[in-house]
Amino acid sequence: MKIKIERPDEQAAAQIFARYLTPDLPLDPGEVERLGGGDPAKAVAAMIDATVAEMYRADEENKFLEVTYQNGDKEILYFRDFASGAMIENIVRRAKKLAIKRAIAGEGSGIRTEDLLESIRREYKENEDLPNTTNPDDWARISGKKGERIVYVRTLLADRDETRGGRSIERVGTGQYL
Amino acid sequence: MAVPKVCGIETEFGIQHLGGDGNPVASSSLLVNAYVGGLARAGWDFEDEQPGNDARGFAREGALPPEVETHLVNAVLTNGARYYVDHAHPEYSTPECPDALELVRYDRAGEEILRRSMRAAAQVLPPGQRIVVYKNNSDGKGNSYGCHENYLMDRAVPFSRIARQVMAHFVTRQVFCGAGKVGTETAQAGADVPYQLSQRAEFFEEEVGLETTLKRPIVNTRDEPHADPQRYRRLHVIVGDANLCEVATFLKVGTTAFVLAMIEDEALGSPELVPANPVQAIRQVAADPSLKTTIDLTDGRRISALGVQWELLERAVKYAEDQGLGAVGGEAVGREVLRRWEEVLHGLETDPTEVAGQVDWCAKLQLIEAYRDRHGLDWDDQRLAALDLQYHDLRPERSLFQRLPTEHLVGEEAVLEAVGSPPRGTRAYFRGQCLARWASAITSANWDSLVFDLGTDPLRRVPMMDPLRGTAEHVGALLDSCATPAQLVARLSGRG
Incomplete structure (x- = not known):
């Protein structure tokens, strides 16, 4: 069975954000002042605009994956190509957590735009609903933009931290040997 | 090329x-x-x-x-x-x-x-x-x-x-x-x-x-x-x-x-x-x-x-x-x-019987034809299927192939040497040699990397992204010059 769900475009994404990022949430007072002139609703709208713009930017920083199709063609996919309602909900949830962390640390309260921007990156890095990159078959189900089968997927997300059972792993340079 | x-x-x-x-x-x-x-x-x-x-x-x-x-x-x-x-x-x-x-x-x-x-x-x-x-x-x-x-x-x-x-x-x-x-x-x-x-x-x-x-x-x-x-x-x-x-x-x-x-x-x-x-x-x-x-x-x-x-x-x-x-x-x-x-x-x-010493299907066919003739069996006789299976049996005393x-x-x-030692001409040499020398310091391995635990954080992943490197020629002298895995990791990365 195949269910195709349309990916939200920028406008749809903003609407979805507005469902989760509401003016009644604790917002950073400074941002409410600066972005909304004291009006939380206006501030939220500005925060959403900035977040969507960041998420939908097709540039170097937002490159997510390089897929190789069966016929050998390659294509770069960006964050926006994998945007979904669930993802947006997660981004807002992450942003709230970041704000709470900051409040506990006594570094100011309320959600800031930077929390949202930071959460985009983390969400893509850690989203477990995205298939493992080593199983192209799963990807064929998700994307396959050209109707061609994807045979290889390479993650392009920069500065990916490696961890294993709580211990971090450092990559060793191997010069002329390996 | x-x-x-x-x-x-x-x-x-x-x-x-x-x-x-x-x-x-x-x-x-x-x-x-x-x-x-x-x-x-x-x-x-x-x-x-x-x-x-x-x-x-x-x-x-x-x-x-x-x-x-x-x-x-x-x-x-x-x-x-x-x-x-x-x-x-x-x-x-x-x-x-x-x-x-x-x-x-x-x-x-x-x-x-x-x-x-x-x-x-x-x-x-x-x-x-x-x-x-x-x-x-x-x-x-x-x-x-x-x-x-x-x-x-x-x-x-x-x-x-x-x-x-x-x-x-x-x-x-x-x-x-x-x-x-x-x-x-x-x-x-x-x-x-x-x-x-x-x-x-x-x-x-x-x-x-x-x-x-x-x-x-x-x-x-x-x-x-x-x-x-x-x-x-x-x-x-x-x-x-x-x-x-x-x-x-x-x-x-x-x-x-x-x-x-x-x-x-x-x-x-x-x-x-x-x-x-x-x-x-x-x-x-x-x-x-x-x-x-x-x-x-x-x-x-x-x-x-x-x-x-x-x-x-x-x-x-x-x-x-x-x-x-x-x-x-x-x-x-x-x-x-x-x-x-x-x-x-x-x-x-x-x-095809000429190449029975080189080609499995010819060797097996010859064996089965001989048995079939001797016992006058039809092709669907279960004994022939059993003979087929026994051709592949790896027990030396049962293997028909080995006879x-x-x-x-x-x-x-x-062959016996290859049970324990790696080929010299690919990165398998590096993998096998490291395991033979320092297995207890290697927490995990796969085709293109080894992860070393040197006793201190972090763990060290040694990538081996080229199957044509890591050969005896590339790393033989390096491995021989290292007494410990820590030395190996240091020398690999050009420190020490």
Whole structure:
């Protein structure tokens, strides 16, 4: 069975954000002042605009994956190509957590735009609903933009931290040997 | 110039637990554990793998709960190989080998490892129980398990070209590397075929695809390079039989390396040899031990499997003249492949019994024909099927293959050496040597990296993204100069 769900475009994404990022949430007072002139609703709208713009930017920083199709063609996919309602909900949830962390640390309260921007990156890095990159078959189900089968997927997300059972792993340079 | 055809073979062995409870997963685990229990080894690192992707074996879909998988044994050996349980089978993946002859040696080492495993398992099993291993590809009841080959290729070659141009070879190479089978197991193959060249051919249903256990494709598209994906491709070949004849393994790998190198160098020439109906053709060729049947090519020609192989050989000879043998194992091995390729085609054409010492299906057929004549049996007699199975039995005292005077390419001593030591000409050398020296400091290993625990945080991952580096030549002196793994890691990165 195949269910195709349309990916939200920028406008749809903003609407979805507005469902989760509401003016009644604790917002950073400074941002409410600066972005909304004291009006939380206006501030939220500005925060959403900035977040969507960041998420939908097709540039170097937002490159997510390089897929190789069966016929050998390659294509770069960006964050926006994998945007979904669930993802947006997660981004807002992450942003709230970041704000709470900051409040506990006594570094100011309320959600800031930077929390949202930071959460985009983390969400893509850690989203477990995205298939493992080593199983192209799963990807064929998700994307396959050209109707061609994807045979290889390479993650392009920069500065990916490696961890294993709580211990971090450092990559060793191997010069002329390996 | 094509990249050197680094190669390897993954064999899933058939397993029978005499007196056991019929759980092949438990039996396979016991078998592998019994062997690796006392060895220097590291756990397999799944960082870059999707083990669920490797769904193979004769267990029917849904027969095994997936959670079973996570407890399976998985070890890397000091010869650079991986020995593990893949679903319901013990599986041995040879280390990466630089040429077909070296691969024969490591394939044979795998048989020895399975034999040692059977003996080790006998020590721990209750009286009256035994685990028996077969190097074959089907349980005789319609379930097939694989013997896959892997070849290093240049990423720049479009996959579509590989798929189109290699098809003719994959359909017809079974004339010398088929392992032979009494009867058929699938509806597609039909019931009226007494003997087939290949164990696996009748199980192929698609031309090109990703699957390996259902709707099996002749050209498999799995693309996990286990190497730098910008430069390399690993062609995963699932269309072969497991061979016992050393010459058959040598030719299977050697000729395929030639064909792939020619595809890479755009030297396969014309006219292009492309079967019009590959799936039908591979079964048709398998079903005809007379080798007379002809298959349709897309250009309208009809040609026998031997005819296709003669054309490929002719082109390979020209390729060797024009471009040398650097990509196909070097001068000695490359020449030997060409010489034996010609010899086996000539023999098959003249009288297949002539090549019974080189080709499994011929050896087995001769054996079975003799038995059938002696006892006046029909082809569907169960005793013939039993004889077929016994050909593949790895127990020395039961193996029918071992009683035959087949030709050997590798000495027994060289095989035993390969059980514990890695090939010198690929990165398997680095993997195997590190494991032999510092197994306790290696927390995990896989094809393209080793993770060292030097006692302090962080763990160190040593990437090995090039199968052609990490050879004895590259790292032999380095390894000898290091007394500890910490020294090795420091020197690798140019500190110390």
